Amino acid sequence: MDTLLVVLIDGIVYASWLFVVAAGLTLIYGVMKILNMAHGSLYAIGAYTAASLVGWYFAAGYVPWASYLVFIGGATVVGVAAGVLVERGVLRLMYGSDEVVMILVTYAILLILEDLTKLVWGVDSYYSYQPYSLLGQTNIAHIPFANYDLAMVGVAGLIGLLLWYGLNRTRRGKILRAVIHDREMSSAMGINVTRTYIITFMIGSALGAIAGGLTAPTLSVAPGLGIEVIILAFAVVVIGGLGSVGGAAFGSLLVGIGRAAAVQAFPQIELLVIYVIMAMVLAIRPQGLFVAAAARKI
Amino acid sequence: MRKADKTIISLLVALVLLLATSPVLPKWFSFLIAISLAEGLVTLGLVVLKRAGLISFGQGLYYCLGGYAVGIVGQYGGISNALALILCALVVGGLVSALVGLLLCRYRDIFFAMLTLAFSMILYGVLANTASLGSTDGFGVVPIGFFGWHPASQRLGLVVYLLICVLAVGSAMLVHRYFSAGMGWAGEAIRENEIRVEYLGISPQKILYFKYIVAALLAALGGALAAFASGHVDPNMAYWTTSGDFVFMMLLGGSANVAAPFIGAFIFEVIRTFAFDFVPYTWHMILGIVLLLIILFQPNGLWALFSKLSKKKAGVV
Numbered sequence: 001m002d003t004l005l006v007v008l009i010d011g012i013v014y015a016s017w018l019f020v021v022a023a024g025l026t027l028i029y030g031v032m033k034i035l036n037m038a039h040g041s042l043y044a045i046g047a048y049t050a051a052s053l054v055g056w057y058f059a060a061g062y063v064p065w066a067s068y069l070v071f072i073g074g075a076t077v078v079g080v081a082a083g084v085l086v087e088r089g090v091l092r093l094m095y096g097s098d099e100v101v102m103i104l105v106t107y108a109i110l111l112i113l114e115d116l117t118k119l120v121w122g123v124d125s126y127y128s129y130q131p132y133s134l135l136g137q138t139n140i141a142h143i144p145f146a147n148y149d150l151a152m153v154g155v156a157g158l159i160g161l162l163l164w165y166g167l168n169r170t171r172r173g174k175i176l177r178a179v180i181h182d183r184e185m186s187s188a189m190g191i192n193v194t195r196t197y198i199i200t201f202m203i204g205s206a207l208g209a210i211a212g213g214l215t216a217p218t219l220s221v222a223p224g225l226g227i228e229v230i231i232l233a234f235a236v237v238v239i240g241g242l243g244s245v246g247g248a249a250f251g252s253l254l255v256g257i258g259r260a261a262a263v264q265a266f267p268q269i270e271l272l273v274i275y276v277i278m279a280m281v282l283a284i285r286p287q288g289l290f291v292a293a294a295a296r297k298i
Numbered sequence: 299m300r301k302a303d304k305t306i307i308s309l310l311v312a313l314v315l316l317l318a319t320s321p322v323l324p325k326w327f328s329f330l331i332a333i334s335l336a337e338g339l340v341t342l343g344l345v346v347l348k349r350a351g352l353i354s355f356g357q358g359l360y361y362c363l364g365g366y367a368v369g370i371v372g373q374y375g376g377i378s379n380a381l382a383l384i385l386c387a388l389v390v391g392g393l394v395s396a397l398v399g400l401l402l403c404r405y406r407d408i409f410f411a412m413l414t415l416a417f418s419m420i421l422y423g424v425l426a427n428t429a430s431l432g433s434t435d436g437f438g439v440v441p442i443g444f445f446g447w448h449p450a451s452q453r454l455g456l457v458v459y460l461l462i463c464v465l466a467v468g469s470a471m472l473v474h475r476y477f478s479a480g481m482g483w484a485g486e487a488i489r490e491n492e493i494r495v496e497y498l499g500i501s502p503q504k505i506l507y508f509k510y511i512v513a514a515l516l517a518a519l520g521g522a523l524a525a526f527a528s529g530h531v532d533p534n535m536a537y538w539t540t541s542g543d544f545v546f547m548m549l550l551g552g553s554a555n556v557a558a559p560f561i562g563a564f565i566f567e568v569i570r571t572f573a574f575d576f577v578p579y580t581w582h583m584i585l586g587i588v589l590l591l592i593i594l595f596q597p598n599g600l601w602a603l604f605s606k607l608s609k610k611k612a613g614v615v
Binding site (some may be wrong): 035090093094097098099100101103104105107108109110111112114115116118119123227231234235238242268269271272275276278279282283286 | 353355401404405407408409411412413415416417419420423424426427538539542545549579580581582583585586587589590593594597
């Protein structure tokens, strides 16, 4: 019973974190048809920014509670800035290429950003545990859980809700869905597709950076962080179906709980479980769980 | 009489040059060539797939399988005959690809790329967590011999070098023959328009399945040879960045000729060697920038540049 509870809560916490990363990735794919490998680097940049800001903030000795605003806000700003830079600086030149070529382009961006973060932040690890320990713990059925982790679930839920509302209930969201559905037709109807692309990429990058910022207090921020994340996010997004935010949420839950169960039962195959789930889903539904199969065109 | 094939002749000349210069080459340089030829074999497999319109982000799977097959059979099976070891690597690579290929050849584009990536990461996960095989550190490969003859350790490097040269050029010739055959051209047809190929009564599935196995065999051979050359295998061979490096080599060289991937691999290794010495922290950045420049300005790789020049010389343009 206790194990089940631990699996469930750990799984959901992990899933919320995964969802924030994957939502940005899937949003960018849905609108721009770009599978952004550099998403992991944006995640790492967010994490580094947050870690340095937390370090600076607590060293200066300001009110501890306001630190959340500072480090999450800082990560968001940096994420948006990096997103605009990548989109305007590189991706803009490549629109119209094959999807596979775009993977290679973003792979190149990933390589560049990976070293840029090393140049800016060095190769040492950063620790920023203060915001994590500040929130304390809660006992659920006599098992202690960190409040920070539980709050993470709330944050992910909020982001999911905002995305859903933004896409389905606002004018801008409708425009975005029109572009997702048919880029050329929307352009013919007078929608500024270029601007839609920039905004989408900004939001997607910001989500990646926010996920990084939120994770920074829970671990030591070190080089290679982004690379691990991107593979996980890929798996999640592919399970749910590329371009579907709802699919990303479902995929995160599936992977999160699957992983938590594996950690309890067979810790040595933790990594494996995720890919096995992905391979199984793709074998049955190649397009992912939440996307309708496309017709073949001659 | 049929006109002699220019590629085959060039390859033979290259082989003679590689073999003839071997005694005078400095050790580090012949090691560099050996490794790039081994990696070029893997990249050649990628070219086979690329011509059919598929990009694999997980060729490290077979590279690693080949290396580990050699390592494990050598270590625990007590076999040191190089040819037997290579045969083991090919059998393992062939069996696994025949199985995985059944699933994979139903997918195209991004899905193919991501699924191949996932499979190679599964192997990485398994190997990194297997303590008896050295986990993430990997383990050493036994020195090779040939039918009872064991070269002295200071000459082993040279023997491995010669073996790699012969096998790499031999495989390149075979693949070149395959490219000029009907089934080789069918790959291009599938890339252009798969449904029309079906209408012509050819099964794209079968052709892609065969190509996938060929690519896997080449990668397994490359992995086995790389294990001979470096004397060590570790799970990083299956890590996705390794597969990414192979994709980089393929784009750098191009896919117009069987020699292109070897050139791509060689340039890659040269950049890596010097970048590690001079700019250890920014070497990925250099790779990334070069990759962007290639995609932007030379999407068909350096080979296209080369063939353009030779056409100009001949006055074709």
